[in-house]
Amino acid sequence: MIKRVNFTGRRRIARHHVRIEVHNGRPATFNATIDLDGVQFPAGAKVYLELMSAGSSLVKRFDFGAAGAIVPPEDRRLTNLDPDRAFFALKVVDQSKRFGQILGIAENIRPDFADGEKDAATQGILPIVEAELGQQLWDIDFGEHNLCLRVNANVPGLVDRARWDPLFYAVVFPAVIRQVLDRAIRTNAEVDEASDKWPVLWLRFGKQLHPEQVTPPSGQEADEDRDDWIEAVVDAFCAKHALKDAFLKHLPRENGVES
């Protein structure tokens, strides 16, 4: 198996070093607690929180001072971005050189919501949403940080059937898993990354399901190695949920024939 090596010199900042809470309002605001104790950065390295929103090209950057003296900015308004789709990145940057170099990073940080009503982090790894898909019944929308299974909004009840009807999920979900894991492997994500990005979450999911908990291959490995690993995961998924049995059990009822 090919080992991946981090040549960049930057460190992953574990998620517990930063906590962000969004307060809904007009506009929404946020509070952030950043604690870099135990992570060795030069005291003068700059600390930034960057706010992005899925689907938007806007980046709002908040200056939190330096690693040795973290000071939140006064203006922490989430203007021009949808708080429900917001995610943050924490960057520690060495700006003593000509080109700012990233010393440490925590990406895709989902905020908590102070009113407790919404918490994007509690979503499963495969949200199912309705979309205009023409004559397609389903597809997968690979976003930058999230993905979702989209089902045709013009088929009444399909979004619900996708969750409970084996005639849908027993056929579709194995194909979804194949497609998503193949794409995830090609991103070269690592299962032990401190990230909530979909490739990381899905590769962890695959590793847990794999009968021998084998770490997923990298994107550089041969197609056959990738395919073997993915097929083992799909097979384990089908077995765990007895998809063929569930499909058969439901089939007669759908045909109007009592079993």
Place this chain on the structure above:
Amino acid sequence: MILREFNSAGVEAFRMRLADCRENPAASAPWELLENESLTNIISPAVEVDAKHFASKLDAGKHLKDLLFKLDEQFVATSDGLWTWLALFFFDEICPAKGGHRHVKADYRYIFDPNTPRHYYQHSLFVSWRVITIEPNFNRLLLRANLATVDKVTAETMKRLYLTRIPCIFEVLERLYWDSARGRARKGIVTHGRAKPGDLLHRFPIRIRQLEMTYDLQSLNADQLIELLGNEFRQNRPAPVATDN
């Protein structure tokens, strides 16, 4: 006419009429939907909108930026009802009738779908407004084309949000890939097939992904990013103009 937005029933009504237009290219555009009280809502604050001919996406982008400046940017950036209504209002511009027939393209060219990364930038009016809002100066590469087309340079840039989030990216793209002599994008930068050194289609996104692992691209200016991109991209830059001495 006062600017409006379609409600969800209005969007669907327009979608059905687009399908009708595909079946019957000589059919007239469904102008009557524009002020249908049950399918539209007046935007607040009120904005007056007039018919206009746009020579290019740049022309449209400037006009739309002026037209919509009073509205909340977050609303404008995400409103499917607003952009879909505008698409119908300016339908003669984005789907012109030639010889009495219109060639109606895919729905997402007219019905704005802000939540689908593959589609959002293909709405001709929206992408014109978006690019000029992000980058008022260095936008020739993306906004030179006429309004009825989505060119490959725009598609290859706008579908990659990680590119459009870099503050100096449009200046870098223009300096690397704009051919001043021809008044258009340099040849071969978005050609499918084998990757060419420094091309926009293959090499530029990969190189940016590499650099963002190490450098804080948010803080770089265009000179710095071009320097970091390396020699393979320098060959794209126009040679100094020769002078007779």
